[in-house]
Amino acid sequence: MNEAIVACTETTAETTRPTLAGRHVVVIGGTSGIGLAVARHVVREGAEVTLVGRDPERLRRAAEEIGHARQCIGDVRDSSSFSSLFDTLPEVDHLVITAGTASLKALRESTPADLRWTLEERLVGPLSIVRAALGRLRATGSIVLTSGLLAERPIRTGAILAGAVAAIEAIVRSLAIELAPIRVNAVSPGLVDTPLLDSFFGDAKHEALASAAAALPTGRIGRPDDVAQAVGLLLAGGFITGEVLHVDGGGRLV
Ligand SMILES: NC(=O)c1ccc[n+]([C@@H]2O[C@H](COP(=O)([O-])OP(=O)(O)OC[C@H]3O[C@@H](n4cnc5c(N)ncnc54)[C@H](OP(=O)(O)O)[C@@H]3O)[C@@H](O)[C@H]2O)c1
Structure with a gap:
């Protein structure tokens, strides 16, 4: 009886691992929490990072923690602060906007000014920043905005x-077409x-x-690094666009 010959073969395909090495990533809201973790992550992957926030001291501390980062002052709620900011930067590969607060208030107690405040921070601000960045964003690059559970x-x-935040999810699908x-x-x-x-939550x-x-x-609940890794995937994954990546520990399901 012929002995069965089992041969395992390995096909080596020419694959290029998506990389952020040498890329310039701008993180709006990079002084704390998720944005700071994104900045740390992309620097570990070999990118150069620019941090944008409102407070020079917080920017300085974040840059020190990361090792090296360009620091720029900008307030998402004041779009005029971004119109010239991008002119001062080298070309941008990726723009990440995580800046935001938890502005929660019942509708009954909200004034029209409160409503505008939230819309300025979450929609008008980020869209104005994207618009301001367009002249500096490479065609091979990407944008990541922030929604939420x-x-x-x-x-x-x-x-x-x-x-x-639901509007942000609709916006990324439209912009993926418009800005392609x-x-x-x-x-x-x-x-x-x-x-x-x-x-x-306080105490x-x-x-x-x-x-x-x-x-x-x-x-368990999330760690900033959980979200940073997901953002890293969206930045480096050249075939992903118009996507909303949920990093919620299954929070939508329970
Ligand atoms: N943590 C969560 O459980 C959670 C859940 C869902 C969604 N999110 C969203 O994820 C994003 C990041 O949250 P986080 O938890 O990392 O918060 P965080 O630790 O408080 O960090 C917020 C960052 O946003 C910046 N920022 C806030 N308002 C800004 C403004 N008007 N202009 C420029 N920068 C501004 C802050 O910078 P400066 O104060 O230094 O300016 C800081 O770097 C937010 O949009 C948040 O709504 C968070």
Whole structure:
């Protein structure tokens, strides 16, 4: 009887690992939490980073933590601060906008000024920044905007913010067409342990996060690095556009 000959062969395909090495990434909101983790991640991957925030001291501390970063002052709610900012920068490969606060207020208690405040921060600001960046963004580059779990899981007092972040998800799909070949995506974080939650929950934070974690399929809430890795994938993945990447530990499902 012929002995069966089993041969394992390995096909070596010419693959190029997506890379951020040598790329210039601008992170609006890079002084804290998710934005700071994104900046740290892209620098680890070999990119050069520009951090944008409102406070020079926070920018300096973030840049020191990362090792090296260009620092620029800019306020998302003041689009005029961005019209000249991009002229001062080298060409941009990737633009990431994570800047934002948790402006939650019941509609009954919201004035028209409160409503405009949220829309300025979440929609008018980011769109104005994208517009200002277009002259400097390479055609091979990409944009990542920030949505959030509220887009799909409502909470009391979250109507305006929910509407704004849900709009971001619709906007990235439209801009992926309008701005092509520049790729446009969004990341949608669930609960992520950042300084934002310190101010949101105050002394109740530890208890609130423990109970939120117990309800999640992952059994834990997010870390800034979880979201940073997802953003890194959207930046380096040259075939991904018009996508909303949920990084929520399954929060939409429970
Ligand atoms: N953490 C969560 O559980 C969670 C969940 C869903 C969505 N998100 C969203 O994810 C994004 C990042 O949140 P985070 O948790 O990382 O918050 P964070 O730790 O408080 O960081 C917020 C960042 O945004 C910047 N920023 C805020 N308002 C700004 C403005 N008007 N102009 C320029 N920069 C501004 C801050 O910079 P300066 O203060 O130094 O200017 C800081 O770098 C936010 O949009 C947030 O709504 C967070």
